[in-house]
Amino acid sequence: MEAVPPYLGNHWVDASQTIGQAGMAVVRSQCAAILARREGTLDGEDPEELHQMRVACRRLRTAVRLFAAWLPPETETLRTEAGWIGSVLGPVRDADVQTVHLDSAAEGWPEDVRAAAERLRGWIVGRREQARSRMTEELRSDRWFAFENTVRAVAPLEPPAGCPPVQQAGAEVIRRRYRAVRRRVRALEPGQEDALFHEARIAAKKARYAMEFLAPVFGPEAKACAKRLADLQDHLGLLQDRSVARGWVREAVADLPGQAFGLGYVLGAWDREAAWLKDSVSERWKPVREAWRKLREVLPRPAEEEPGGSPNQPEGEPGPA
Numbered sequence: 001m002e003a004v005p006p007y008l009g010n011h012w013v014d015a016s017q018t019i020g021q022a023g024m025a026v027v028r029s030q031c032a033a034i035l036a037r038r039e040g041t042l043d044g045e046d047p048e049e050l051h052q053m054r055v056a057c058r059r060l061r062t063a064v065r066l067f068a069a070w071l072p073p074e075t076e077t078l079r080t081e082a083g084w085i086g087s088v089l090g091p092v093r094d095a096d097v098q099t100v101h102l103d104s105a106a107e108g109w110p111e112d113v114r115a116a117a118e119r120l121r122g123w124i125v126g127r128r129e130q131a132r133s134r135m136t137e138e139l140r141s142d143r144w145f146a147f148e149n150t151v152r153a154v155a156p157l158e159p160p161a162g163c164p165p166v167q168q169a170g171a172e173v174i175r176r177r178y179r180a181v182r183r184r185v186r187a188l189e190p191g192q193e194d195a196l197f198h199e200a201r202i203a204a205k206k207a208r209y210a211m212e213f214l215a216p217v218f219g220p221e222a223k224a225c226a227k228r229l230a231d232l233q234d235h236l237g238l239l240q241d242r243s244v245a246r247g248w249v250r251e252a253v254a255d256l257p258g259q260a261f262g263l264g265y266v267l268g269a270w271d272r273e274a275a276w277l278k279d280s281v282s283e284r285w286k287p288v289r290e291a292w293r294k295l296r297e298v299l300p301r302p303a304e305e306e307p308g309g310s311p312n313q314p315e316g317e318p319g320p321a
Contacts, residue, residue, distance in 0.1 A: 005029075005032035005033055005035065005036040006032055006035055006036065007032070008028040008031055008032050008151065008152070008155035008156070009024075009028050009155055009156050010024075010025050010028065011025050011026075011028040011029035011032065012025055012029075012216070013025050013026065013166070013213065013214065013216045013217060014216050014217065015166065015167060015216070015217045017165075017166045018070070018159065018163035018164065018165060018166060018169075019067065019070045019163050019164055019165070019166045019169035019170055019173075020067070020070035020071060020158075020159025020160060020163035021158075021159055021163070021166070022067070022166045022170065022213070022214065022217070023063065023066070023067030023070050023071050023159065024067075024071060024072075024075075024155075024157070024158070024159050026059075026063040026067070026213045027060065027063050027064065027067075027071065027075055027078065027155065028155045030056050030057075030059045030060035030063060030082075031060060031078065031151045031155055033052065033053070033056035033059075034053055034056045034057060034060065034082065034085065034151075035148065035151065037049050037050075037052055037053035037056065038053065038139060038144075040053075041053050041089070041135075041139065042136060042139055042140075044132070047093075047096050050089055050092060050093055050096075051093055051096075053085075053089060054086055054089040054090065054093055057082040057083070057085050057086035057089065058082075058086060058205070059209055060078060060079065060082040061079050061082045061083055061086070062205070062206050062209045062210075063209070063213060064076065064078060064079035065079065065206075066173055066177070066206070066209070066210055066213070067173070070159050070160065070163045070164075070169070071159055071160075072154070072157040072158075072159065072160070074153075074154045074157060075154060075157075077150055077154065078150065078151065078154055081143075081147045081150065084138075084143070085138075085139075085144075085147070088134060088135045088138040088139070089135060091127070091128075091131035091134075091135075092128060092131045092132050092135050094244055095124050095125070095127055095128030095131060096128070097241055098124050098241070098244065098245055098248065099121055099124055099125065099128075101241060101245065102117055102120065102121055102124070102245075102266075103121070105117075105269065106118075109265065109266075109269075110265075112261070112262055113262045113265045113266065115262060116256075116259040116261070116262020116263050116265070116266065117262065117266060119256050119259050119262075120248075120249065120252055120256065120259070120263065120266065123248075123252045123255060123256060124248065127248075166214070166217050167217060167300050168300055168302075170214045170217055170218070171218070171299040171300050171302070172302060173210050173214070174207075174210050174211055174214060174218070174222070174295075174299065175299070175302075177203075177206050177207035177210045177211075178207050178292055180203045180206070180207065181200065181203035181204045181206075181207045181229070181288075182289075184196075184199055184200040184203045185200050185203075185204075185232075185281065185285050188200060188278075188281055190275070190278040190279045191278075192278075194239065194240070194243040194274070197236055197239050197240070197278060197281070198236070198239075198240050198243070200236060200281075201233055201236035201237055201239075201240060204229050204232050204233045204236065204288075205229075205233050207229055208226045208229035208230050208233060211223070211225050211226035211229065211295070212226045218295065218298060218299065219298060221291075221294050221295040221297070221298050222295055222298075224291050224294065224295070225288070225291040225292055225294070225295040227291075228287045228288040228290075228291040229288055231284060231287065231288075232281075232284045232285060232288055235277065235280070235281065235284045236277075236281070238277060239274055239277040239278065242270045242273055242274040242277065243274065245270050246267055246270045246271065246274070249263050249266055249267045249270070250267070
């Protein structure tokens with residue numbers, strides 16, 4: 001049974017707030033989600049618990065970055081610690097994703113390749129066991145309990161005085177995040193390295209989160225655009241999964257003697273799929289652009305046009321995944 005998130009203070013966003021109040025509400029909700037998922041993650045029966053805990057870490061880090069100018073400075077510690085938690089959850093989740101993809105793809109492969117894939121699967125499971133052992137140790141460490149104490153100390157804090165209304169400042173947050181992902185996607189070409197597509201995925205994620213956080217203010221148009229960005233993010237995320245998979249296959253070759261032919265087949269399959277995913281990014285961008293045109297119409301117009309970027313970071317800075 002899913003744990004009930006602890007109450008850390010107001011965690012809902014509405015149009016009557018300042019941007020600082022909205023930002024703190026988002027921070028509280030993500031902190032609560034992280035705390036609530038710990039026991040299920042340690043239990044390990046449902047992989048979704050770990051996945052959702054990792055997502056909450058990402059969303060918390062993004063929220064602190066997006067709203068940094070209007071949050072208490074103590075929230076930066078939460079961002080740092082969420083990065084640490086995400087770093088110990090990530091390798092376990094990556095192994096879970098890779099085994100699912102491998103099992104699904106192997107059904108259509110020749111028998112000798114399936115045998116190599118089964119050996120590769122065992123290699124990944126071993127990697128997961130090591131990662132899970134480290135994760136369990138970290139989530140029971142003094143650092144985890146210090147994080148819990150920090151959450152309970154920081155979450156009740158109020159934002160600085162003088163924050164602007166959420167409608168005006170929030171609209172600019174959304175515009176900047178959209179510009180950042182648009183710039184990165186427009187620059188992509190199929191033959192480019194995986195890292196550039198990964199950076200576009202991160203930018204899409206930040207824009208999506210900004211729209212989801214502020215959807216109670218800007219309505220169904222924000223939700224619709226966030227959904228299209230989520231589709232793009234999923235597409236680019238599958239490409240990133242294939243990038244990780246190809247790296248792992250290359251590592252596994254040395255540990256799995258006699259499986260070179262089968263692993264070469266697997267590597268070729270992942271290479272072909274990655275090429276297709278890169279070729280089709282532009283098709284995934286079109287629905288985002290159409291949804292943005294509708295969202296743009298409901299956003300308050302800026303008091304004066306300002307160049308892109310923010311006082312806290314350059315526009316489109318990749319940051320952590």
